[in-house]
Amino acid sequence: MYNSGKIIPGIIIFLAIVLFPFWSNLGKANVKPEPKIDTPVIQQMPVEERKCIEPKEFMKAGHMQMLNDWRDSVIRDGNRVFVSSTGKHYNMSLQNECLRCHSNKKDFCDKCHNYLAVKPYCFDCHIEPKENKS
């Protein structure tokens, strides 16, 4: 093989650079995002009432779809009251209902969104609450 002295180290250096993300993270446990739910409003609630409007698992997987449906319902039909699966009534508003409890956007919304590198544009228009740490 001609020039093997150059080609083989070249290939090794090339692979080292291309695979940098893999070997640099090797062995490091990937820290799971843990959104915080310790806002003042939630902490003032009695423990048994500290529940989101629908089960946590559903909210985790489906909150984006739900917000879309809420938007259509509120803007198109003027229906602003959501009746949850437990029969409770809620005002369908990201800014005035969701964020009333989850007033910690940085430690709640952003935790998972940053982890998954998704950039929803909710807060281009909707005003996020001033972070009030207790």
Next chain:
Amino acid sequence: MSMDRRDFLKIAGITGLLGAGVAAVSGKMPGILEAAVTSPNSNALKAKQWAMVIDMRKFKTQDDYKKVIHACHSIHNIPEFGNPKDEIKWIWTDKFEHTFVGQEHEHISEAVKEKPFVLLCNHCEKPACVRVCPTKATFKRNDGIVMMDYHRCIGCRFCMAACPFGARSFNYRDPRPFIKDNNPKYPTRMKGVVEKCTFCVERLDEGLMPACVEACKDTKALVFGDVGDPASEVRKVLKDNFTIRRKPELGTSPSVYYIVGGGENAG
């Protein structure tokens, strides 16, 4: 592998039945969202066609205009850019000759000629803006309000070209830094969308009158109500007074009526 026609038809038939069965079963299982129940607020105000009568006789001082405009612009997070090119306006004023184009003449009373007229979206019965919107971002609600869904607006500005009343403003710049005091209960807009007056749907849905109407409720300069209801206050005011609308010849049938009044009170 070889297969005669008889076997092929058998297998195809069974597969088809199976597929239809699976579709039928899975189609009958609603998720939480499909099962979700939504309803309007119990004290929401309802109407066939919301309308407004603007009684220009009751606008006497600069303050009368200011408080109406401020009431709207402060709660809806309207930015102030300080230049007319970027201006965002939901409710504003203009001269008679621009308000009622073609109605002016050289002998018109000085008071009417110079008086600023209150302008806002006319919430037309046949809105031109809705017809041209390519994404259905702007649409007409059942109660006659011409609404915007900013999420769907692509900023093409067809609606601005279509609207004969100049009621729509485009966000050429990010409005956020130019909003003096945020109302945290109401969203802002983003760069690249069109916005306009909504007759305060968010307030009507809670049983409140529009902000501008409430701001001048002591003088009743703005009367708001259901023009489809013969017993409503607007219908009474329309019956008792001579009123005109802007550019009725265009056939959009505006829902904002004006009592122009004489020259007894200059602005």
